[in-house]
Each structure stands twice: as C-alpha cells, then as structure tokens.
Amino acid sequence: MTLTYSGVQAAHHGIGSIYPIIVLDPVHRWRRPSHPGLPEQQPDHDHGMLVLRWTGTPDEEAQAPALLEAAAARAPAAPPRHAELAAFQASLPPGLYLTDIPAPHVIGPWSQRPGAALPHQAA
Secondary structure: OOOOOOOOEEEEOOOOOEEEEEEEEEEEEEEOOOOOOOOEEOOOOOOEEEEEEEOOOHHHHHHHHHHHHHHHOOOOOOOOOHHHHHHHHHHOOOOEEEEEEOHHHEEEEHHHOOOOOOHHHOO
16 A cells, blocks of 8 residues: 555644544545444545544553554555455554544644654653
C-alpha cells in the first residue's frame, strides 16, 4: 500500500485527550455508524478520514508509534472494501483499531504533540 500520510500523527477529541494515529485514507468519505463497528465508505466527501488509532494505556505509549507503523504497512490499499477492512481489523493487535476523524482533529506529528518532551529534555 502507498500511504499518503507523513508518519504517526497526533489527534484529539477535545482538551486532554491526545492520541496517536496514522491516516490510511485522507479523503473525507468515511463514517463509523456505531462503536465498535467499522468505518463505512460514504458516497460524498463530507465525513471523516480513515485512520488507524492507538488506544493503549499511558505506560504503553512509547510502543504506540512502532505498533502503528507496523500495522499501517500491512493495511489494504485505499479505499479498501468492507471485507478488507474487517480482515485488517481482525488482524490488529489489542489497542489498535480503525476509526474515522475529520482533518481538523489532527494536530500534527506525534513527536511534536502538545505535552511531549522536547529532545533536549529527554532523559
């Protein structure tokens, strides 16, 4: 798959909930009708992007970028069919799942997210 993302990105749902993602399809044609359902492709472009999201615990956060990158490397080509998404979701390790989000919820590179330690501050 040739991805159109630029690495692991930081996204949010609101104040205090920043999480890592990888954009699998940047076209705003995805909507997840209910949780835990899979995002479904819509006929128009007024929805969200298809993303792979990490939801692990804070003590596992350091592993998130590598898990996301490894999973994204095996993702079906965009736009994937529902059967491909279902098989891909079933193959994901715990803590990773497919969802949809609008572009304004993407903050920027995960390494530069608000609250991340600056390189000179790392221990």
